[in-house]
Amino acid sequence: GAGVSQSPSNKVTEKGKDVELRCDPISGHTALYWYRQRLGQGLEFLIYFQGNSAPDKSGLPSDRFSAERTGESVSTLTIQRTQQEDSAVYLCASSDRGTTEAFFGQGTRLTVV
Amino acid sequence: GEDVEQSLFLSVREGDSSVINCTYTDSSSTYLYWYKQEPGAGLQLLTYIFSNMDMKQDQRLTVLLNKKDKHLSLRIADTQTGDSAIYFCAEILPGGSYIPTFGRGTSLIVHP
Numbered sequence: 001g002a003g004v005s006q007s008p009s010n011k012v013t014e015k016g017k018d019v020e021l022r023c024d025p026i027s028g029h030t031a032l033y034w035y036r037q038r039l040g041q042g043l044e045f046l047i048y049f050q051g052n053s054a055p056d057k058s059g060l061p062s063d064r065f066s067a068e069r070t071g072e073s074v075s076t077l078t079i080q081r082t083q084q085e086d087s088a089v090y091l092c093a094s095s096d097r098g099t100t101e102a103f104f105g106q107g108t109r110l111t112v113v
Numbered sequence: 114g115e116d117v118e119q120s121l122f123l124s125v126r127e128g129d130s131s132v133i134n135c136t137y138t139d140s141s142s143t144y145l146y147w148y149k150q151e152p153g154a155g156l157q158l159l160t161y162i163f164s165n166m167d168m169k170q171d172q173r174l175t176v177l178l179n180k181k182d183k184h185l186s187l188r189i190a191d192t193q194t195g196d197s198a199i200y201f202c203a204e205i206l207p208g209g210s211y212i213p214t215f216g217r218g219t220s221l222i223v224h225p
Contacts, residue, residue: 004155031211033212033213035215040121040217041217042117042201042215042216042217042218043156043201043215045212045213045214048210048212050210050211056210056212091155091156093155093156095211101158101161102156102158102213103158104148104155104156104157105155106153106154106155107155
């Protein structure tokens with residue numbers, strides 16, 4: 001696609017439910033990042049995929065968070081048993097190997113009620 | 114990881130220059146970035162600078178890097194109302210993973 005696409009753009013869920021957030025990176029981009037942006041806060045790194053290497057999961061805040069990536073394409077971020085503190089905008093970005101510019105999607109705004 | 118610090122708000126009058134400051138704490142950072150986030154949108158890369166440079170100019174944007182003080186600034190000349198947004202400073206540490214570490218962002222408000 002022309003840019004990084006995220007879906008849904010907005011998600012309201014009840015506390016305790018599981019949610020899946022989807023990211024379609026720019027075609028051909030080998031690197032994919034997930035960040036979380038809480039209201040009034042900076043971007044908090046969650047997880048990084050680079051090609052077929054093992055993902056860097058060092059930013060995942062708890063074992064309720066997990067992410068998968070199919071080859072060098074779509075990624076899904078899953079949050080199990082959502083809590084109110086999970087409410088945030090979840091941003092996905094991708095970049096090409098050998099470059100350092102990350103292209104961001106518009107994010108998914110998650111609200112846990 | 115190291116923290117990237119930014120002031121939270123900056124208010125300027127249209128036509129004036131804006132200077133947004135950032136301090137980073139890891140002197141081994143290889144790349145430093147400025148991203149812009151407009152309301153309801155994702156982040157857009159504005160400009161970046163390599164750690165071996167001390168200045169970069171791109172039209173109305175001037176980036177200054179002071180490695181000794183670990184200070185990065187973004188100057189926007191002739192600021193317009195369309196420049197109102199949140200500006201994020203980000204750094205990349207050496208090591209090959211290329212994971213940008215972001216500051217909290219500076220909200221730039223431009224008054225007509």
